[in-house]
Amino acid sequence: MDERYVLRQVKRVSGEEIDIVIENGKIAEITPAGEARGRQEWEGLGAYVSSGWIDMHVHAFREFDPYGDEIDEIGVRQGVTTLVDAGSCGADRIGDLARDASLAKTNVLAFLNISRIGLLRIDELSNLEWIDKEKILQAVRTYGEMIVGLKARISKSVVGASGIEPLHIARSLSIETGLPLMVHIGSAPPDIREVMPLLQRKDIVTHYLNGKENNLFAADGQPLQVLTEAIERGVHLDVGHGTASFSFKVAEAAKRNGIGLNTISTDIYRVNRMKGPVFSMSNVLSKFLSLGYALDEIVAAVTSNAAEWLGRPELGRIQVGDSANLTLFTLQHKSAVLVDSEGEERVTDKVIHAKGVVIGGEFIKCEIRA
Ligand SMILES: [Zn+2]
Missing domain, CATH: 2.30.40.10 (Urease, subunit C, domain 1)
Incomplete structure (x- = not known):
């Protein structure tokens, strides 16, 4: 041959x-x-x-619904050669994701959900007993090649009565494992001004352009102080478009106020792939083109910027x-x-x-x- x-x-x-x-x-x-x-x-x-596109926030565990999909369907068939599953699985199922990944053409990396059940339920941090430290440490030891960070979804419907506590626990787990956090933000409580100060250098805030009440921009479009301070500390901004987390108005305000573009990700899964508003990585990138970003900035946001965060520069160059x-x-x-x-x-x-x-x-x- x-x-x-x-x-x-x-x-x-x-x-x-x-x-x-x-x-x-x-x-x-x-x-x-x-x-x-x-x-x-x-x-x-x-x-x-x-270089092959990297999607920093997807849901690639096929067995979960609604937040699940087929790896290659949201990977190579979308132009994405490396995808990072954003905490679909906790310690209970991360091994099954690793097994699926070994059969796929797309490279798969993952954030481990601090809740052992992952997105089996969509209120996975409402019961603190689901955060099992020993299981997390075991999963990190076993699947360390694939796991690039820990995921904590910190918004009202996920945490329920647990409030900000899961984020404090995530912080201590991050220290213990040496892994950065990806924190999903959304509706309050907890208030975004309580969430952001807990994020440190290298942590990722995903859904930073969301248009919900509790977002990172004031009504006049100015970035909140907790956002500008987080950027100064080296917190990484990730789009995570998703079904409910990308607003043109907020994205326009971010651009107008010089908030930089780190990584563009889709937060794609079956429903928002088939019915929108995500559809595909191409479609999400076209939105940034329409916002007035240059093609090289957009491509960097799915190649070199992501590769640099991952500490794998070879994924972001030719x-x-x-x-x-x-x-x-x-x-x-x-x-x-x-x-x-x-x-x-x-x-x-x-x-x-x-x-x-x-x-x-x-x-x-x-x-x-x-
Ligand atoms: Zn997500």
Whole structure:
């Protein structure tokens, strides 16, 4: 079998046109377009190429409902080569997620839910007995390769009468395991001004552009002091669009006030993939294009920024010698209506569309609606 093939005539985000030679699953050569020799496997036709997209917040455990989906359905078929499950599983089921991940084409990493039951129920922190420290330490020891942090969902419907207490416990578990936290924010209580000061450098706040009452921006669009202070401490901002957590108005206020873009993630699962407002990573990225972000900033938010947080720089670059981990996508000039989680619409004249990925030495076409 010929293991050397050429991805011909693809374009970096900078506009530079290149050929990429892939040999035994690795990038063997990068040449100016048209110059690489080898069996032509796929004609890039001028599509953009980036390192494989990373989605920092998804729900990839198929057995759970509503917050679950098939790994490759929300991974490689969306242009996403690495996905990070955002606490679908706690210690009880993380082994089953690892088993599913070993059968998938998409790379899978995970935040371990501090509640042992994970998203078996959607009020997983309403009973503090579900936070089992010994089980967490055991899971981290066993699945340390896959686990990149701990997840705590800190909003009213999740914590119930537990209030802010689960976040204090999460903080001490973070110290004990050395793992950062991903904290989901949403409706109060707890008040966002009580939540944010507990986040430290490297922790992630997901859903930071949500449009709920208890969000991170004042009515006039100014960022709350707890947000600007968290950014100064090195807290990482993650979009986590989801069914209910992305507001165009808030995103516009964030941009207007110079709040930087760290990672763009979907918080995708079956229902918001099929019925919206998420649909796909491409669709979420198109929303940031419509907000006026440059293509290179948007691509960095699903490649190098995420790879840097993960401490895996090779996932966020295209370099000879690395495993071939690539996403091909186009920028289509066409009119489209984009909808946020509040039902607000924006009309755009250009959309991002994932075309395919190269991973595991294989080219896989994307099968999604734009
Ligand atoms: Zn989520």
